[in-house]
Amino acid sequence: MKYAYYPGCSLEATAKEYNQSAKIVARHLGVELWEIPDWSCCGATAAHNNDHLLSLALPARNLALAEAEGLDVAVPCAACFNRLRAAEAAVRESESMQATVSEIIGRDYRATNKTRAFLDVMVNEVGLEKIKEQVVKPLAGLKLVAYYGCLLVRPPQLTAFDDPEDPMTIDRLIQALGGEAVSWSYKTECCGGSLATARADIGVRMIYQVLRRARDAGAEGIVTACPLCFLNLDMRQGQAAAAHGDRLGFPIFYFTELMGIALGYAPKDLGLTTHFVNPLPLLEAREILRHPATRRETA
Amino acid sequence: MERVELAGALRASQALKNLVEAASGVVLSDCYQCGKCSAGCPVAFAMDYTPRQVIRLLQLGLGEEALKSHTPWLCASCQACYTRCPREVNLPRLMEAVRQEARRRGLINEKKVDIFDQAFLRSLERYGRAHEMGLIIQYNLQSGQPFKDALLAPPLLFKGKISPIPAKIKNIAEVKNIFARARAKGGGRH
Numbered sequence A: 001m002k003y004a005y006y007p008g009c010s011l012e013a014t015a016k017e018y019n020q021s022a023k024i025v026a027r028h029l030g031v032e033l034w035e036i037p038d039w040s041c042c043g044a045t046a047a048h049n050n051d052h053l054l055s056l057a058l059p060a061r062n063l064a065l066a067e068a069e070g071l072d073v074a075v076p077c078a079a080c081f082n083r084l085r086a087a088e089a090a091v092r093e094s095e096s097m098q099a100t101v102s103e104i105i106g107r108d109y110r111a112t113n114k115t116r117a118f119l120d121v122m123v124n125e126v127g128l129e130k131i132k133e134q135v136v137k138p139l140a141g142l143k144l145v146a147y148y149g150c151l152l153v154r155p156p157q158l159t160a161f162d163d164p165e166d167p168m169t170i171d172r173l174i175q176a177l178g179g180e181a182v183s184w185s186y187k188t189e190c191c192g193g194s195l196a197t198a199r200a201d202i203g204v205r206m207i208y209q210v211l212r213r214a215r216d217a218g219a220e221g222i223v224t225a226c227p228l229c230f231l232n233l234d235m236r237q238g239q240a241a242a243a244h245g246d247r248l249g250f251p252i253f254y255f256t257e258l259m260g261i262a263l264g265y266a267p268k269d270l271g272l273t274t275h276f277v278n279p280l281p282l283l284e285a286r287e288i289l290r291h292p293a294t295r296r297e298t299a
Numbered sequence B: 001m002e003r004v005e006l007a008g009a010l011r012a013s014q015a016l017k018n019l020v021e022a023a024s025g026v027v028l029s030d031c032y033q034c035g036k037c038s039a040g041c042p043v044a045f046a047m048d049y050t051p052r053q054v055i056r057l058l059q060l061g062l063g064e065e066a067l068k069s070h071t072p073w074l075c076a077s078c079q080a081c082y083t084r085c086p087r088e089v090n091l092p093r094l095m096e097a098v099r100q101e102a103r104r105r106g107l108i109n110e111k112k113v114d115i116f117d118q119a120f121l122r123s124l125e126r127y128g129r130a131h132e133m134g135l136i137i138q139y140n141l142q143s144g145q146p147f148k149d150a151l152l153a154p155p156l157l158f159k160g161k162i163s164p165i166p167a168k169i170k171n172i173a174e175v176k177n178i179f180a181r182a183r184a185k186g187g188g189r190h
């Protein structure tokens, strides 16, 4: 199984643990990742807020590079995934858009390849059975909520791999890893994305709502597939809680980190030591890290 | 808002209506004002007009008022409204179109949101990637709050999560060309 890999800017910086852990679990499960050479940013929200064509052309350049290799593209970042899908759909649906985008990027891009969320590849291509077989440190006794946010599952015409109101892909993965997927009502509520930077007053309120609902549901941690959600929930957690006179200390995980833990890799190699809210005490308290086997990996 | 004579307003704002419809692909009359979009909008609490009201303003020929609204600037593009709308009105695209037209007219209703976006795009055009460290600094300086998030920057650096040096792609000329050609095409109305 081979995919072109588009990490995106966040995975090179604030979400480097997502990158590290994704690469480790892919290798472990026999998924070959070919990182798109010299990939460029997808343009994110800023591009489509300001210029529709630019917001299609920036992802298209990367997709064209993968298309030339005949590869589908696996994308961990939910925001990038959404933008890449939007470009792919626009080019596939309209001949004139295909011509316009190709002209802008100076490459003939026909959208013959597909963009897949890294989560989708893991759960639906590798498959839960295979993942389950490889678990050596089950997340036994760990109560987690799956947080999908917006861009991984909406709009469904674009994202297409799970239900937009009650997605289950991460929940099923948590169960396959031996954890308990707690049901809650905020799994697809928006965390505010980049509003947290420009309008912190609005952002912290949205962030706090998500965190509080997770706690009210009885969860001990939140599992995400999006660097922006992670940054808001982890780095801005203290600020969001303080603004509401609360203290939380709620660990946030990328699903790939928990896969890595369950597959037996060391927390440090997976990047779990660089979170703002340290998740290790929780894993230690549940004795998840105590199991005998620990694989070493230098990613 | 002041009292207005709607028939006249409708005629006068036809050009603006056509423009946002063309730019967003949304047919304004598709919306039957059920309000489902606004009920589920996670940012509605901070908006001056709800998403439904923004459409209503445009339908009624009061688009000028929509251009002055903060709503399109605060929309997080979370796609909840579009996913739930019984008439499949692509509201986030409409918000984009209204915001872009407002910007063209110099109505930058959320300065900080705009500064952030523009800093992001400049970084991208220059390096081919978003440089988070540079972005934070540039954003803070321009928005007149040099110490905002200052407490977060050292731990980010320490954790190796942001780098003081921007990662620049090799084929930066190609990205610059993409910007230039997209600009020449005027952002693509359709």
Ligand code: SF4
Residues within 6 Å of the ligand: A007, A008, A009, A010, A011, A040, A041, A042, A043, A044, A045, A077, A079, A080, B130
């Ligand atoms: S969404 Fe974020 S991480 Fe993804 S390419 Fe764009 S800026 Fe970079």
Ligand code: SF4
Residues within 6 Å of the ligand: B030, B031, B032, B033, B034, B035, B036, B037, B038, B052, B055, B084, B085, B086, B087, B088, B089, B091
């Ligand atoms: S949900 Fe759709 S039809 Fe209902 S008010 Fe909103 S845009 Fe109009």
Ligand code: SF4
Residues within 6 Å of the ligand: B037, B040, B041, B042, B043, B044, B051, B074, B075, B076, B077, B078, B079, B080, B081, B082, B091, B092, B095
């Ligand atoms: S896309 Fe914008 S208007 Fe629609 S629900 Fe989300 S924030 Fe509200």
